[in-house]
Amino acid sequence: MPTASTPDVSLDGASRFVAASGFIVDEVTNTEVRGHADLDEDHHTPWGVIHGGVYTTLVESAGSVGASHAVFDKGEFAVGVHNATDFLRPTSAARVSVEATALHQGRTQQLWQVVISDSSSNKVLARGQLRLQNVPLPKGSN
Secondary structure, eight states, X not given: OOOSSSOOOOSTTOOHHHHHTTOEEEEEOSSEEEEEEEEOGGGBOTTSSXXXXXXXXXXXXXXXXXXXXXXXXXXXXXXXXXEEEEEOOOOSSEEEEEEEEEEEEOSSEEEEEEEEEETTTOOEEEEEEEEEEEEEOOTTOO
């Protein structure tokens, strides 16, 4: 069980849906999350490109991990209330870098920006903003 000094920010307990995105968290601070995912035909639309829902999931996951990490010591976690993801460049397969940065961290809400880039070319494939609400952890979680 995580403590206030060592919150669990891994996705080991994530749903199968989130796990299927392939998102791996590499680094977490109160204001940044860095991670990656290997995207391939398992993530395709019927037309052979990575489904936009995968990018939206990566935005939601990275922003939620960072925002929850930032408020964990207050006995809170963060839930997404608005996700706006722009799909900028199609690809059929890539290892993607996922970089989330806090833009605003208030008492009750946070705003995070997430950029998803092809790791080999550094070209941005998608970017999103995630607004989150800080809410109390369920009893017994901390």
